[in-house]
Amino acid sequence: xxxxxxxxxxxxxxxxxxxxxxxxxxxxxxxxxxxxxxxxxxxxxxxxxxxxxxxxxxxxxxxxxxxxxxxxxxxxxxxxxxxxxxxxxxxxxxxxxxxxxxxxxxxxxxxxxxxxxxxxxxxxxxxxxxxxxxxxxxxxxxxxxxxxxxxxxxxxxxxxxxxxxxxxxxxxxxxxx
Numbered sequence: 071x072x073x074x075x076x077x078x079x080x081x082x083x084x085x086x087x088x089x090x091x092x093x094x095x096x097x098x099x100x101x102x103x104x105x106x107x108x109x110x111x112x113x114x115x116x117x118x119x120x121x122x123x124x125x126x127x128x129x130x131x132x133x134x135x136x137x138x139x140x141x142x143x144x145x146x147x148x149x150x151x152x153x154x155x156x157x158x159x160x161x162x163x164x165x166x167x168x169x170x171x172x173x174x175x176x177x178x179x180x181x182x183x184x185x186x187x188x189x190x191x192x193x194x195x196x197x198x199x200x201x202x203x204x205x206x207x208x209x210x211x212x213x214x215x216x217x218x219x220x221x222x223x224x225x226x227x228x229x230x231x232x233x234x235x236x237x238x239x240x241x242x243x244x245x246x247x
Contacts, residue, residue: 071128073187075180075183078134078136078183079137080134080146081132081134082121082124083117083120083133084142086142087133090142091113091145092110094113094144094167094168094169095107095108095112095116096110099169100166100168103202103204103205105228120147129187129192130148130149131148131164132146132184133145134146134176134180143168143171144166144168144171145165145167146164146177146180147165148163148164148184154227157198157223160196161188161197161198162200163181163215164199165177165211178214178215185197185216194244196241198239200238202235203236203238204233204234209240217241217242218241219238219240221238222236223237224236224237
């Protein structure tokens with residue numbers, strides 16, 4: 071099952087997505103708000119995990135391609151967080167795009183489609199998003215898709231005093247409920 075917008079297709083991952091995703095994980099600009107870059111093995115493990123989740127439940131962090139060219143540009147989607155955070159269980163929305171596709175509205179467009187799926191198909195009550203407080207571009211996308219800041223928290227997997235430890239938490243409630 072694919073989700074289509076005017077310019078994008080959110081879909082299951084394909085083998086041809088692997089190399090561009092590996093390159094994204096090695097790009098220090100793409101990964102600057104994450105604790106580490108991803109090496110090839112870590113990127114392939116991520117793809118295997120999210121592919122399996124989509125196969126099992128029908129949704130997850132979908133690969134995103136440009137309709138016009140079929141080119142892989144990153145991922146956008148939904149991910150269940152059962153216990154990692156004090157606000158768990160929850161479903162988060164997340165995204166990561168290759169640098170060449172930033173500031174063109176793609177993250178916002180794809181995230182709006184993922185939210186529509188979350189609320190209309192999955193009938194979720196709410197969706198959350200979080201990122202390092204330093205990540206103002208991602209926070210701007212959260213605001214553009216109608217999310218509201220509800221808290222700040224220290225990420226449990228990052229050590230105290232780590233520059234990325236402080237995170238912002240956003241949420242949006244299902245407008246159909």
